Amino acid sequence: MNLEIFILAVVALPLLTSIFLKISGKLLNELLTNFITINAALLSVGLSSFMFGYIFLGKFKPLKFEFFEWYPSPQIVIEFYLDGLSGVMMVLISGLSLVIQLFSTSYMSKDEKYTKYFEYFNFFVFSMLLLVLSGNFLVMFFGWELVGLSSYLLISFWYEKKSAAKAGNKAFILNRIGDFGFLIGLMMILNHFQTFNFIAIFNSSLISQPKNLDLIILFLLLGAFGKSAQFPLFSWLPDAMEGPTPASALIHAATMVTAGVFMLVRISPMLQFSEIGSLVIIGFGLFTALIAAFAAINQEDIKKVLAYSTISQLGFMFIAIGAGAYVAAIFHLVTHAFFKALLFLGAGAVIHEMHHEQNIHKMGGLRKKMPITSAMMGIGTLAISGIPPLAGFWSKDEILASVFSKGGIYYGFWALSLLAAFMTAFYMGRHWLLIFIKEPKNNLDNVHEAPKNMTRPLIILGVFTIFIGFINTPFFHGLEKVLEETLHHVEVTHLPEGLTLAILAILSIGAGFTGLALAYLIYIFDIISYFKLRIPFSSEIKNLSKNVIYINDFGNAVFVKGLKSASRRIAVNIEGMTIDGLANGISNYFLKSSKRMSYAQTGLVRSYVVYFGLFTLILIFIFLISPGVPA
Amino acid sequence: MIEVTSDWYLTLSAILFSIGFLGMMFRKNALIMFMCIELMLNAVNLTFITASRHLGLIDGQIAVFFVLVVAAAEVVVGLAIIVSIFKKQESASVDMLSSSKG
Numbered sequence: 001m002n003l004e005i006f007i008l009a010v011v012a013l014p015l016l017t018s019i020f021l022k023i024s025g026k027l028l029n030e031l032l033t034n035f036i037t038i039n040a041a042l043l044s045v046g047l048s049s050f051m052f053g054y055i056f057l058g059k060f061k062p063l064k065f066e067f068f069e070w071y072p073s074p075q076i077v078i079e080f081y082l083d084g085l086s087g088v089m090m091v092l093i094s095g096l097s098l099v100i101q102l103f104s105t106s107y108m109s110k111d112e113k114y115t116k117y118f119e120y121f122n123f124f125v126f127s128m129l130l131l132v133l134s135g136n137f138l139v140m141f142f143g144w145e146l147v148g149l150s151s152y153l154l155i156s157f158w159y160e161k162k163s164a165a166k167a168g169n170k171a172f173i174l175n176r177i178g179d180f181g182f183l184i185g186l187m188m189i190l191n192h193f194q195t196f197n198f199i200a201i202f203n204s205s206l207i208s209q210p211k212n213l214d215l216i217i218l219f220l221l222l223g224a225f226g227k228s229a230q231f232p233l234f235s236w237l238p239d240a241m242e243g244p245t246p247a248s249a250l251i252h253a254a255t256m257v258t259a260g261v262f263m264l265v266r267i268s269p270m271l272q273f274s275e276i277g278s279l280v281i282i283g284f285g286l287f288t289a290l291i292a293a294f295a296a297i298n299q300e301d302i303k304k305v306l307a308y309s310t311i312s313q314l315g316f317m318f319i320a321i322g323a324g325a326y327v328a329a330i331f332h333l334v335t336h337a338f339f340k341a342l343l344f345l346g347a348g349a350v351i352h353e354m355h356h357e358q359n360i361h362k363m364g365g366l367r368k369k370m371p372i373t374s375a376m377m378g379i380g381t382l383a384i385s386g387i388p389p390l391a392g393f394w395s396k397d398e399i400l401a402s403v404f405s406k407g408g409i410y411y412g413f414w415a416l417s418l419l420a421a422f423m424t425a426f427y428m429g430r431h432w433l434l435i436f437i438k439e440p441k442n443n444l445d446n447v448h449e450a451p452k453n454m455t456r457p458l459i460i461l462g463v464f465t466i467f468i469g470f471i472n473t474p475f476f477h478g479l480e481k482v483l484e485e486t487l488h489h490v491e492v493t494h495l496p497e498g499l500t501l502a503i504l505a506i507l508s509i510g511a512g513f514t515g516l517a518l519a520y521l522i523y524i525f526d527i528i529s530y531f532k533l534r535i536p537f538s539s540e541i542k543n544l545s546k547n548v549i550y551i552n553d554f555g556n557a558v559f560v561k562g563l564k565s566a567s568r569r570i571a572v573n574i575e576g577m578t579i580d581g582l583a584n585g586i587s588n589y590f591l592k593s594s595k596r597m598s599y600a601q602t603g604l605v606r607s608y609v610v611y612f613g614l615f616t617l618i619l620i621f622i623f624l625i626s627p628g629v630p631a
Numbered sequence: 632m633i634e635v636t637s638d639w640y641l642t643l644s645a646i647l648f649s650i651g652f653l654g655m656m657f658r659k660n661a662l663i664m665f666m667c668i669e670l671m672l673n674a675v676n677l678t679f680i681t682a683s684r685h686l687g688l689i690d691g692q693i694a695v696f697f698v699l700v701v702a703a704a705e706v707v708v709g710l711a712i713i714v715s716i717f718k719k720q721e722s723a724s725v726d727m728l729s730s731s732k733g
Contacts, residue, residue, distance in 0.1 A: 603732030605664070605725040609655045 004065035006051055007080045010090060011129045013044050014097075018122035025115040034105050037118045041098040044125070048094040052087045060084040060485040062199075064135060074194045079135035081198060084482040085330065089132035089262055092334060096254050096341055097125045099457045103345050104246040106453035107352055117157065117244065124150035124247075128255050132262060136196035137186050140263070144182065144227065147256045148175045154247040155240045167239035174236040178226015185219035188212060202269035206489050209273045217277035220267065228260030228314045231288040235552045237311055241303040245348030248303060253310050253344050254337035261317045261333050265326045268490045272324065282322025282403075286416050289315025291551075293423035297430065298545040301358045302347045305431045309384065310340055312424060316399055319417055323410060324493035325402030327480045331472045332399055334479070335391035338468050339383040342461035346377035349450035349458065350435060360431065364440035369447045374436040376458040381432040383465045385425035386512040393509070394469035396421060398495060401504045405496040418511050425515025433523050474501060640681040648674035659724045661713045668709075672702050 017040040021033065028036070055063060062083035070076045082090070101121065108117050127150050131143025148171075156168025186196070192210045193201045210216065224230070229237040240252045251257070264271060264281065271277055289312045296308035313336050320329035350366065350373060351358055367374040383390035386397065400421065404414040449455065472479035474495060495501055521527040528535070535541075547553065602608075647670055654667035676695045683691025720727055 601732060603728070605728070606656050606659075609652075613652060613656075 003051070003054055004063050004080075006047060007063065007065045007082050007133055008067060010044065010047050010051060010094070011080065011126065011133055013040060013047065014122040014126040014129065016040075018119050018126060021115055021119040021122065025119065028115050030105075030109060030114050033115045033118055037101055037122060038098070038105070040122070041094070041101050041125075044094045045091075045098050048090045051082060052091050055082060055084070055087055056482075060087070060482060062485065066135075074190060076138055076196060077136065078139055079197070080133045080139070081135035082133060083486045084484065085262070085265060085486040086132045088330065088334065088479070088482060090129060092337055093125060093128050093132065093255050096337060097121070097250060099460055100246045100250045100254075100341065100345065103249075103348065103454055103457040104244070106451050107246050107348055108244060113157070117154075117247075120150055120153045120157070121247065121250075124154065124251060124256070128259070131259055136198055137189060137201075138196045140266075141182065141186060144223070144259065144263075145179065147251075147259060148172065148179065148227070151175075151240070151251050151256055154251060155243040157243055157247065161242065164242040167236075167242040171236040171240050174233050175226045178223045178233055181219045181222025181226070182224075185216050185223065188216045188219065192216075198266065202267075202489070205270045205273070209270075213270065214274050214276045217267075217271060217274040218280065220263070221277060221280060224260030224264055225284065226260075227263075228257050228318070229288075229311050230260070230284050230314065230318060231291065232551070232555075234288060234292065234311050235555065238299075238304050238307040241301065241307050245303065245344060245351060248307075249341045249344030249348065252307065253340040257310060257314060258317070258333045258337065261314065261321065261329055264318075264321045265330055265486075268321075268326050268487060271321075272491050278322045278324065280322075281318050282413060285315045285318025285322055286413055286420070287315075288312070289319065289420040290416060290423070293420050293427060294545050296427040297423065298542050300361055302350060302360050302363070302431075302435065303344070303358060305360070305427060306340070306343055306347060309343075309424065309428065310336075312420060313340065313384070315420070316396065316417070319403060319413065320399040323399075323403045323406055323413070324491060325399060326487055326490065326492055327472065327483055328395065328398040328402050330483060331479050332395035334471070335383070335395040335465075335468055338461055339380045339391055339465045342458060342465050343377060343380040343384070345454070345458055345461065346373050346380060349373045349454045350377075352454065353447050353450055354444075360434045362442055363435045363444070364438040365436070365444065366440075366447060367436040369444065370436075370449045372455045373450055373458060374432075376455075376462040377432060377436070379462045379465050381428045382516075383469075384428050385516055386421055386508055387516075388505075388509060389466075389469065391465050391467075391469035393512075394473055397505050397508045398472070400508050401495050401501055402493045404500075404504055406493060418508065421508055422511040422515045425512040426519050429516040429519025430523050433519060437524060637681050637685040640677060644674045644677040644681065647671075647677065659726050661716060661725050664725065665706075665709055665713065669702065669706075672698060 017037060021028070021036065051063075055061070060083060062081060065080040065082075067078040067080065070078055101118070104117065104121070108114055111117065124147060127143050127146030129143075131140055131147060134140035134143055152168045152172040155171050156165045159165045159168070189201065190196060192212070193204060195201065205213070226233045237252055237257065241248055243252070292308045292311035292315060296305050296312065299305045299308060313332070317329045317332050317336070320326070320332060350363065350370065353370060354363065357363070379390065383392040386393045388394075400414060400417055403410050403417055450458075470476065470478075496504070544550070600611075651667040651670035651674060654670070655664055658664055658667065676698055679691040679695045679698070681691075683689065716725075716728065
């Protein structure tokens with residue numbers, strides 16, 4: 001039996017759901033919407049697990065499905081491609097979307113645009129599946145743009161709020177910058193290879209690389225930086241937290257922002273030949289991981305901490321790709337998706353119960369009031385801090401060890417990554433402690449545990465967060481086997497052996513524990529005022545961190561204000577002189593000449609008679625002198 | 632006995648035409664200007680008839696019928712215009728009609 005068609009079914013199902021919700025939106029109440037969307041999501045999970053099982057049995061031999069030919073020459077086909085890499089992403093997306101939709105049914109309840117939310121949500125799932133299951137760059141680009149669109153729709157979901165509308169615009173515009181680079185990269189690829197097909201391109205680039213490979217990679221990287229919120233295009237992600245929290249969990253933590261990572265792993269057969277590309281990736285990834293972690297330390301909004309943490313963790317994935325540890329990058333992508341979705345949904349539950357209060361300084365002591373949420377978020381916090389045996393430990397340690405094993409300058413990169421890991425543990429510790437442990441300043445008596453529809457998804461994700469790390473440990477290379485076929489011709493950085501690995505693991509666990517302990521000492525034990533410690537430049541550092549080392553302000557000053565004044569100058573000087581000048585000049589010319597012509601109309605009938613006679617005479621004269629007239 | 636040749640007719644028609652044209656140029660009264668136009672038209676008619684007779688062809692006479700028809704139609708419109716001008720300014724002087732002066 002031909003099972004390739006089911007790839008199409010996996011992609012089409014969320015789209016059909018979305019269209020159905022769109023058409024019948026007005027007729028549906030919450031219960032009916034839930035029924036449709038949850039069942040569709042269940043079916044989607046079933047289908048994608050089935051397909052994953054199918055390729056698992058086929059030893060991850062890729063499945064191809066050509067939907068139709070769009071353009072004959074150069075041949076462009078709408079095609080899908082299912083291998084280990086897209087299989088993992090497919091299961092991840094459909095699985096998480098099910099859990100998060102379950103959560104949303106409770107979180108979004110009583111919202112005026114309840115059905116619309118699920119319509120956008122399903123549309124996002126469709127776009128993301130299209131992106132990961134694409135068989136060539138063009139289809140991937142379609143998915144790439146559509147996730148941008150649905151992300152925009154969900155960020156500005158509550159567009160009555162001006163900040164939400166603005167955040168949506170910002171996300172879209174910053175993504176456009178990245179997409180522009182991606183598009184140029186695609187054109188260069190088409191120009192050189194005469195096709196968009198992944199397999200054809202990778203096969204031919206294995207034999208001989210194009211001369212402008214570095215340039216192609218750098219342009220594609222720009223796209224990845226935009227989508228995955230890396231420096232300098234990251235400032236949209238914290239603003240994107242204006243959207244509904246479950247949407248943030250799926251889009252801005254677990255799936256869409258990892259599209260850049262996915263794309264880079266997908267093009268790894270090309271990427272491996274570009275040393276400059278790899279260095280740029282690791283450099284920017286490291287820088288992003290550090291400044292985002294630094295920024296997260298002093299954020300006050302419960303979601304913004306998580307947003308900066310997401311940026312920082314994405315930085316880790318980029319570090320892994322730059323170091324050639326593609327399996328580690330995907331592994332961290334998977335584990336991060338689970339624990340960050342868990343943290344976001346936990347934050348959503350807290351926000352829901354706090355009646356949309358998001359400032360963590362106004363929370364505190366919620367552990368007794370919301371025991372399940374606090375326990376689950378605690379698991380998430382430990383996981384992201386890299387405490388074994390939770391998911392984050394395995395993946396983060398694999399990244400750190402892979403970077404270390406490259407040697408040379410990578411020792412430095414490793415040390416900085418370790419610093420970022422330490423900072424991660426510190427700010428996540430602060431986050432959890434301030435929300436759940438610290439004595440509350442305000443009266444929080446009316447806060448209760450979230451409803452069951454919220455805690456159940458949290459528990460599911462919590463269980464996954466504990467166990468998902470075991471899919472790829474130094475003792476069991478599960479994920480590596482899954483991706484083996486995808487990375488068949490790619491040189492993958494492997495983990496160091498034996499003692500080195502153990503020492504590295506101990507160091508990274510140490511960084512995690514130290515960070516958490518330091519957070520406890522500072523924010524609960526209040527070590528600074530207890531010992532009357534004086535930290536030099538503490539307020540300056542705090543401001544720097546709070547304002548994300550002023551990158552946003554810098555961007556505003558240079559790009560927004562600069563462009564505004566430059567365009568005003570262009571409008572006044574250049575356009576005023578040339579374009580306006582030309583148009584006005586022409587119209588003025590006609591105005592003046594017609595004014596002059598109008599003097600001939602004297603208003604005296606007799607003068608018209610004179611003209612008439614005069615011209616008749618001239619006419620007769622011409623008639624007489626012209627040849628060929630019979631005399 | 633002086634023989635009346637075609638030249639005489641043509642001369643007469645030229646004189647009539649000139650009278651009409653000069654009248655158009657120098658008179659102010661719209662009604663008189665209108666009569667001058669009629670004069671010019673009929674001068675032309677006379678030329679046509681003369682030529683027709685001189686050459687022994689019927690074409691000129693046909694043209695005259697056309698001119699007469701057009702002139703009749705023109706009189707209808709023209710007189711109506713003159714009447715309305717007169718109603719407006721109690722005088723048929725065309726010099727006062729200078730609102731289309733450039």
